[in-house]
Amino acid sequence: MTSIVDQVEDWLTDAGSLLDRRVRLGVTGLSRAGKTVFIASMVHHLLHPNRLKLLSVLAEGRFDAAMLQPMPGGSVPRFPYEAVLRDLTGTANQAPRWPDGTRAVSELRLSIRFRSPLAFGLERPNTLHLDIVDYPGEWLLDLPLLSLNYADWSRQAVAQAHRGGRQVLSAEWLALAQSMPADAAGDEPAIAHTAAAFRAYLQAARNAPQRYSMLQPGRFLLPGEMAGAPALTFFPLPDAADNAPRGTLARLMADRFESYKREIAAPFFDHHLKRIDRQVVLVDMLEHLAAGPESLTDLKTAIDGTLGAFRHGESSWLSLLFGKRISRVLFAATKADHLPAADHQGLAGLLDALVGDTSRRLSYAGARIHSEAIAALRVTRETTIETPSGRWPGIAGLPLDSDRVEEVLPGALPLTLEAVTGSDQFAPVAFRPRPGDIRQDQGPASLRMDRALEFLLGDALG
Amino acid sequence: MSQAEHPNTASGPRPFRRAAAGQSGQEPGEAPARPHARRAAPDPDIYREGGSKANQQDAATVQATGLSAASTRTSWTWRFLLAGLALGATALAARLVDNAIASATSGSALGLLTAGALGLLGLALACLIVGEFVSLARLRNRSRIRTMVDQAGSTRDDAQAEKALAALTALHAKRPDLAWSLAQYQEAAADIPDAADKLIVYERLVLGPLDEACVAEIRTIARRAAVLTAFAPNPILDAVFVLWLNLSAIRRVAHMQGLRPGAAASWALLRRTILAMVAAGGMEALGDMMPAAVAGSIVRTVARRVGEGAVNGILTIRIGVAALEATRPMPFAARERPSVTALARQTVGS
Numbered sequence: 001m002t003s004i005v006d007q008v009e010d011w012l013t014d015a016g017s018l019l020d021r022r023v024r025l026g027v028t029g030l031s032r033a034g035k036t037v038f039i040a041s042m043v044h045h046l047l048h049p050n051r052l053k054l055l056s057v058l059a060e061g062r063f064d065a066a067m068l069q070p071m072p073g074g075s076v077p078r079f080p081y082e083a084v085l086r087d088l089t090g091t092a093n094q095a096p097r098w099p100d101g102t103r104a105v106s107e108l109r110l111s112i113r114f115r116s117p118l119a120f121g122l123e124r125p126n127t128l129h130l131d132i133v134d135y136p137g138e139w140l141l142d143l144p145l146l147s148l149n150y151a152d153w154s155r156q157a158v159a160q161a162h163r164g165g166r167q168v169l170s171a172e173w174l175a176l177a178q179s180m181p182a183d184a185a186g187d188e189p190a191i192a193h194t195a196a197a198f199r200a201y202l203q204a205a206r207n208a209p210q211r212y213s214m215l216q217p218g219r220f221l222l223p224g225e226m227a228g229a230p231a232l233t234f235f236p237l238p239d240a241a242d243n244a245p246r247g248t249l250a251r252l253m254a255d256r257f258e259s260y261k262r263e264i265a266a267p268f269f270d271h272h273l274k275r276i277d278r279q280v281v282l283v284d285m286l287e288h289l290a291a292g293p294e295s296l297t298d299l300k301t302a303i304d305g306t307l308g309a310f311r312h313g314e315s316s317w318l319s320l321l322f323g324k325r326i327s328r329v330l331f332a333a334t335k336a337d338h339l340p341a342a343d344h345q346g347l348a349g350l351l352d353a354l355v356g357d358t359s360r361r362l363s364y365a366g367a368r369i370h371s372e373a374i375a376a377l378r379v380t381r382e383t384t385i386e387t388p389s390g391r392w393p394g395i396a397g398l399p400l401d402s403d404r405v406e407e408v409l410p411g412a413l414p415l416t417l418e419a420v421t422g423s424d425q426f427a428p429v430a431f432r433p434r435p436g437d438i439r440q441d442q443g444p445a446s447l448r449m450d451r452a453l454e455f456l457l458g459d460a461l462g
Numbered sequence: 463m464s465q466a467e468h469p470n471t472a473s474g475p476r477p478f479r480r481a482a483a484g485q486s487g488q489e490p491g492e493a494p495a496r497p498h499a500r501r502a503a504p505d506p507d508i509y510r511e512g513g514s515k516a517n518q519q520d521a522a523t524v525q526a527t528g529l530s531a532a533s534t535r536t537s538w539t540w541r542f543l544l545a546g547l548a549l550g551a552t553a554l555a556a557r558l559v560d561n562a563i564a565s566a567t568s569g570s571a572l573g574l575l576t577a578g579a580l581g582l583l584g585l586a587l588a589c590l591i592v593g594e595f596v597s598l599a600r601l602r603n604r605s606r607i608r609t610m611v612d613q614a615g616s617t618r619d620d621a622q623a624e625k626a627l628a629a630l631t632a633l634h635a636k637r638p639d640l641a642w643s644l645a646q647y648q649e650a651a652a653d654i655p656d657a658a659d660k661l662i663v664y665e666r667l668v669l670g671p672l673d674e675a676c677v678a679e680i681r682t683i684a685r686r687a688a689v690l691t692a693f694a695p696n697p698i699l700d701a702v703f704v705l706w707l708n709l710s711a712i713r714r715v716a717h718m719q720g721l722r723p724g725a726a727a728s729w730a731l732l733r734r735t736i737l738a739m740v741a742a743g744g745m746e747a748l749g750d751m752m753p754a755a756v757a758g759s760i761v762r763t764v765a766r767r768v769g770e771g772a773v774n775g776i777l778t779i780r781i782g783v784a785a786l787e788a789t790r791p792m793p794f795a796a797r798e799r800p801s802v803t804a805l806a807r808q809t810v811g812s
Contacts, residue, residue: 053650054659059666059796120804341655345620385478392475396482404481411477427477447655 020127023460024275026310026326029282030213030302031137031206031221034334034376036099038282039134040084041376042453043068043110044444046130051443054450057114057461062123064113069129071109076272079108079134088377088438096433104224105135105272114461128460133272139218142265143273144305150254153216154236160214161201161236164294169204173197173235182237186249191233198235211291213302219264231260269309277324278456279310285333285351289414292422296354304358314366328368330455331355336447337375338428340393341382343413344447348373353417370455375447379433385409397431405434590724597727601734604721607633607791614658615795623657630664633791637720643668662796669792676715677800680782681809683711688775688810692767704774711778712785719789731788739784775810776802 029035045051046066049058057063071078083099090096110130115123145153161170176194180186199220205212206221219226226232234256237249244250281303288295313325333351336344352359352371359369380397385407394409410428414420438444559580566577607629614623634640647667651660687707694700712735716723723731780802787799 051653053653053663056796059663120801120807344655385475387475387478389475394475394478399479406479407482409475409478411475424477429479445653451659 020129021460022129022131023457024131024133024277024324025456026273026276026279027132027134027282028140028273028279028306029137029334030140030284030299030306031101032287033137033282033284035137035282036084036102036134037088038280038332038334038376039079039108039132040081040088040099041444041446041449042132043079043081043108044085044438045446045449045453046110046112048441048443051445052450052453055454055461056458060117062115062117062461064115064125066110066112069109069111071107071131076133077104077106079106079132081108085438085440088433088444089440090433090435096435096437098432102134102136103222105133105268107131107133107272112461116462128457130457133276135268135272136218136222138215138221139268140306141214141216141302142218142261143269143309145216145261145265146269146309149242150250150257151240151242153257154238154240154253157216157236158238165208165210166205166212169208170201173201174238177235178238180237180249182239182241182244182250183248185247186252191249191252195233195235209291210295210298211287212295213288213299214305217260217265219260226264231256231263234260273310275324276310277326278328279312279326280330280332280452280456281307281355282332282334283351283354284335285347285354286335286338286410286428289350289420290422290426290428293417293420295422296417296420300354303355307358307362312362312365312367325365326367328370328456329359329362330452331359331369331371332452333371333373335375336373337378337380337397338395338431339373339410339413340395342393343410344373346413346415350414350417368455372448372452372455374449374452376449377433377438378445378447379431379437383407398434400430400432594724594726597722597724598730600721601723601727601730601789603629603633604719604789604791608793611661611792612795615661615793618656618658620657623661627657627660627664630668630791633720634668640668640672643671661792665792665796669790670797672718673786673790673797673800676718676782676786677805679714679718680711680779680786681805683707683714683782684775684778684805684809687778688771690771691774692771700770700774704777708778708781711782715782715785716789719786719791721789731785734788735781735785738787739780772806772810776806779805779809 027035027039029038047068049055049063049066052058055063068081087097087099108131110132112128112130114126114128116126118124148156158174160166161174173194176197180190180194202215202220206215215221217232219232223229223232234253237253240250240253244254283299283303288299307329311325312327312329314327331351333347336347339347348371351373355371359371363369380395383394383396384391385394387409392409394407396405396407398405399408406429408429411424411426413426562576562580566573566580607626610622610626610629613619614626631644634644647664650663650667654660654663687704690703690707691700694703709732712731713723713728716731721727721731783800783802783805787794
């Protein structure tokens, strides 16, 4: 039997927890940017905080402990931290590997107990609940759709399909779409056929050597449980008019587009991403730099469009009324360990240049912006490579496509975006974790994760 | 071999990979020296939020008031005065030496003895002068390293930070009491790719324990000053005690920071300390009310002498912290400058 005293104590504890700080961190990144590994590394780092040298809460000895907590509300699966970690550390009969691509939304709450400094060297115990959400990066590209209507999107998508290397990939779908009159009623099998061609074009563009990023709608690439639903059976029409009359193909497509927005894109954004107050934008610059200028232009479009959907700015008491704003945004060029350290600043500089317009806009809105070249997990080491032309700083690691450790010179990193040619001058090699790189019982080796976390969470842990 | 055609492309090694064991892979092409990519300095302040704004301003003011080179310039009046004195002393010495040489050349036993004594005296004098120069140079070196660290911290220039780190480790490598801290730093530095960040960690891991030790020493001396003032039989004696304790606080801090200042260096150090105190004083306008508040309340409750003791104790803390700032080879950036107010509270307020 609980006594009244216990009851009162419980209430007081609950009331006290209302004062806890909460940060909802949006880990934003297109598919293959490294969101899952970033989240796993962040959680692993905070649970085993022996390597975050630059996180001031740790350096000042104010950190007590971090714990994984069940997420309040039970409708979203938990982020499979343990499974991802098992992939990364490897097991007795399974070599370490990168986790598979994310196929569904998951969330995780990490609670951090720490002490806040007060005046005169005194400290106050405090708690930060860090809510993190992981989701397929493909779906992120649905966000720019929310502010478009069908006709606008069609024009945009068709124009895009004619550009550069996409032309070849989109030829079949465009031919099919052009053969269907927009102002006549369409028949369902033909629509399904063309929609399938459209989806095939998106898939092909994703795997093309140019590594296209701007692939909408996202669910066409990763439908989840929605595969085959009418809301996923549409495509852009070359001559879609605004306000097409009822009964025409254009009208049908527009209706399906709207229902896609209403029933898929908007709920995803509202439930998982709308309330974030910190954001890290992960960008795999290396892949796109190696793929060439077209790939970078496409990436820029995708990032600019995606970030436009969020609300950035300084948080104030008004946010209590009108919802939170994102007050800090970190642009992170991931996989920096795939380059020698001398190139890291250059890599971050290229990312700066790529997101320059967006970051100016966010800064103007009042958000704090920072960019950094990071490696959530470091799987290479620095080395010097002797060649007939001299000694060069290189890296050594286990390439994805090899079974033995290799020494690698990735080549000359372009100094500016304009200098990116996509030629074989610069050819970074993809690495994978070796056994022992990541261990269950201690913080992983990483590059600048502490700087990243200090920027994102430093003030919340103050 | 084709090289970078575009002017903006860094020319460098061509992509290359080989098995780490050393089997030869394909050979990379010929490549000229490769310029390092650089980007504009990012916001360096994000890691300094721990230190309050006031502290950064403190540091700035200390710079501005010229703890460094600018302040070491002496006015011409002083120079002439010193030159005059030196000339007088030389004349006097020359006479003495003349006499001594006269007796030494006479060949008597006394003469030899005098010659020996003169030689030793000369040697001692030379040692003293060299020692003074060395300790002055060390003090200057501190300022130089501090400026270097400060610049490297704000520009985040890797090369400069690397240089500052080398200077710092050279300064601390020979101290057995810092061996443990240095080992910890070396271990931590392995995880950090940027030299500017290594400086932050260096300050926390190596200078941190040193700061703590200095602060503990300052507090002990301050407590002594407070007690002595409270029990000193007369005001003149009290003033002498406090002056001596304050000077010893400066000396102790300098010793703990690895400086052994001679006469000239002590003088220079005293001036730097006072400058640092003046600079900090402006920032601690609020703290200024502290002695009054602490002393005032005690005056009302206990006695006037005890109140005065508290005031003197706080003065010693202030001087000690200023001396720490003047002798520290890094500016207070990652670590906060010890707050005089908080220290005063802990030491004499309670």
